[in-house]
Amino acid sequence: MTTKVRERLVTAGFFVGLLLVWEVLSDVGVLNPSLAPGPRQVLGTGVMLFEEGLLYDMRVTLTYILASFAIAVVGGVLIGALLSVSATVTQVAEGFLTFLLSIPKSLFLPLFILIVGIGAAQKIAFGVFSSFAVIVAATIVGLAQVDHDLVRMARSQGATPLQIFFKTHLPSMTPTLLEAARIAMILNITGVLIAEMYASREGLGYLVSNYGQNFQVDRLLVVIFVVTTIGIVLNEILRGLELRQERWREGT
Amino acid sequence: MQANAEPITARGTAEVPAIEARGITHRYHTAQGEVLALEDVNVAAPQGKFISIVGPSGCGKSSLLMILAGLLPPSEGERLLLGSARSGPQPRDLAVAFQDACLLPWRTSLDNVSFPLELRGVPKAERNTQGREALAKVGLESFADRYPRELSGGMRQRVAVARALIQKPAVLLMDEPFGALDEQTRMDMGEQLLTLWDQIRNTVVFVTHNLTEATYLSDEVIVMAAHPGRILERVTIDLPRPRSIEITETEQFIHLRNRLWRLIRSQE
Numbered sequence: 095m096t097t098k099v100r101e102r103l104v105t106a107g108f109f110v111g112l113l114l115v116w117e118v119l120s121d122v123g124v125l126n127p128s129l130a131p132g133p134r135q136v137l138g139t140g141v142m143l144f145e146e147g148l149l150y151d152m153r154v155t156l157t158y159i160l161a162s163f164a165i166a167v168v169g170g171v172l173i174g175a176l177l178s179v180s181a182t183v184t185q186v187a188e189g190f191l192t193f194l195l196s197i198p199k200s201l202f203l204p205l206f207i208l209i210v211g212i213g214a215a216q217k218i219a220f221g222v223f224s225s226f227a228v229i230v231a232a233t234i235v236g237l238a239q240v241d242h243d244l245v246r247m248a249r250s251q252g253a254t255p256l257q258i259f260f261k262t263h264l265p266s267m268t269p270t271l272l273e274a275a276r277i278a279m280i281l282n283i284t285g286v287l288i289a290e291m292y293a294s295r296e297g298l299g300y301l302v303s304n305y306g307q308n309f310q311v312d313r314l315l316v317v318i319f320v321v322t323t324i325g326i327v328l329n330e331i332l333r334g335l336e337l338r339q340e341r342w343r344e345g346t
Numbered sequence: 347m348q349a350n351a352e353p354i355t356a357r358g359t360a361e362v363p364a365i366e367a368r369g370i371t372h373r374y375h376t377a378q379g380e381v382l383a384l385e386d387v388n389v390a391a392p393q394g395k396f397i398s399i400v401g402p403s404g405c406g407k408s409s410l411l412m413i414l415a416g417l418l419p420p421s422e423g424e425r426l427l428l429g430s431a432r433s434g435p436q437p438r439d440l441a442v443a444f445q446d447a448c449l450l451p452w453r454t455s456l457d458n459v460s461f462p463l464e465l466r467g468v469p470k471a472e473r474n475t476q477g478r479e480a481l482a483k484v485g486l487e488s489f490a491d492r493y494p495r496e497l498s499g500g501m502r503q504r505v506a507v508a509r510a511l512i513q514k515p516a517v518l519l520m521d522e523p524f525g526a527l528d529e530q531t532r533m534d535m536g537e538q539l540l541t542l543w544d545q546i547r548n549t550v551v552f553v554t555h556n557l558t559e560a561t562y563l564s565d566e567v568i569v570m571a572a573h574p575g576r577i578l579e580r581v582t583i584d585l586p587r588p589r590s591i592e593i594t595e596t597e598q599f600i601h602l603r604n605r606l607w608r609l610i611r612s613q614e
């Protein structure tokens with residue numbers, strides 16, 4: 095407990111120190127203020143951007159992220175479950191999944207724009223495309239690990255196939271799925287942002303590419319900070335859900 | 347050996363057996379070929395009787411029990427439950443307790459015990475009341491909020507027994523429920539089971555390879571032989587009830603258990 099508090103203090107101190115050094119370096123002119131503006135300036139820009147309506151872009155991007163994440167998880171579990179019905183199908187699917195997991199997704203972005211245009215559908219579709227393979231793979235692994243004795247027990251008590259899925263398969267896969275969901279979330283955020291950077295008039299990804307092209311480094315840093323925060327918060331939420339599983343898991 | 351097609355029925359009464367296996371033959375198909383696990387097995391458990399099945403490892407006890415439970419369709423023959431041939435699990439008439447407790451690890455004791463009720467759509471408040479009652483019957487009311495990993499092996503088995511009893515089954519099938527426990531705990535569990543059963547007096551079919559346990563609990567012990575799995579002998583245990591654990595030291599008890607032991611040993 096106390097070591098944990100100390101660890102936290104050390105981490106916090108490290109970041110405060112880093113900010114201080116950064117501030118001093120840019121104040122005395124060691125760093126070029128147009129390329130590396132100091133923390134105070136970035137903070138000022140941040141306040142200004144929020145007044146100008148940064149919240150709107152945050153909401154747009156967050157909506158895309160959450161929508162594509164929901165679709166990727168529900169769709170990924172369904173597809174993974176369907177692919178698990180026969181061993182042969184699973185084998186074929188695994189080859190395809192390995193391919194999907196290992197190619198850089200951004201290569202396909204132009205193709206997505208050709209197919210679904212540049213509206214909300216493109217952002218969500220590309221977010222889903224970036225992340226769902228991880229969920230499908232985790233579902234296949236998770237289902238293979240389900241204890242058949244538990245399924246038989248549920249069957250003996252009269253569980254219907256749907257009850258068996260929701261009350262035995264799904265809960266026993268949940269830890270595996272949550273682990274995959276964290277990876278999927280990162281891929282999904284990346285996917286949505288890249289889609290926004292590539293073709294958009296709003297959203298955080300658009301702001302990143304726009305400020306970058308106009309050499310507005312202070313603004314760019316604010317948006318990067320906002321995206322990082324969103325990423326950390328979403329990750330922590332999923333980790334919190336994962337920790338709730340700890341109590342029942344053996345060997346934890 | 348009795349290869350009779352006539353199943354035993356409740357001795358001296360015209361009552362239909364609670365559960366009955368008729369002409370059961372079962373083959374498993376494996377990569378190495380066919381395994382004849384059971385050949386023409388006939389068993390009938392009269393209503394309100396405690397029947398045990400003993401036999402060497404691999405003689406098909408579990409297979410027979412799973413067939414009786416409606417969880418394994420036999421290659422040949424039929425299972426009759428309360429006189430009628432209904433296939434599949436019949437959770438309202440029949441409950442199964444499996445070899446390892448088979449508790450859902452992500453559920454507390456209470457939620458495990460009330461699981462059968464949840465499947466039937468019983469409202470939560472009612473489920474919890476009945477679940478707590480069932481846990482109290484096995485002496486675990488204060489462990490309602492524990493997860494299986496936080497319980498000892500014996501406690502887990504008691505939760506499993508409570509879960510089976512909450513179904514209020516006419517027939518209770520148990521596959522070596524105390525097999526993984528040490529000898530002391532096993533006999534304690536047996537004693538508790540008998541105390542509970544004396545209040546319910548439903549039909550129990552109990553698989554074990556512990557002959558003391560079988561003799562202590564049962565009205566009748568069915569001895570099986572292996573390769574292929576078949577019934578070798580039926581031994582009536584006419585010890586008075588209710589039985590306390592001291593009965594295991596009586597001459598009559600030791601005589602019956604030794605008889606079972608000789609039957610098992612004669613196969614080797």
Ligand SMILES: Nc1ncnc2c1ncn2[C@@H]1O[C@H](COP(=O)(O)OP(=O)(O)OP(=O)(O)O)[C@@H](O)[C@H]1O
Pocket residue numbers: 374375376381382383401402403404405406407408409410555575
């Ligand atoms: N799923 C299966 N596939 C193939 N063979 C099986 C299967 N289950 C059981 N068997 C075989 O059928 C025979 C009977 O097995 P069963 O488990 O019913 O015996 P048992 O009497 O319960 O044994 P034990 O006392 O070890 O639990 C054994 O030869 C076993 O190898």
Ligand SMILES: [Mg+2]
Pocket residue numbers: 407408409
């Ligand atoms: Mg067995």
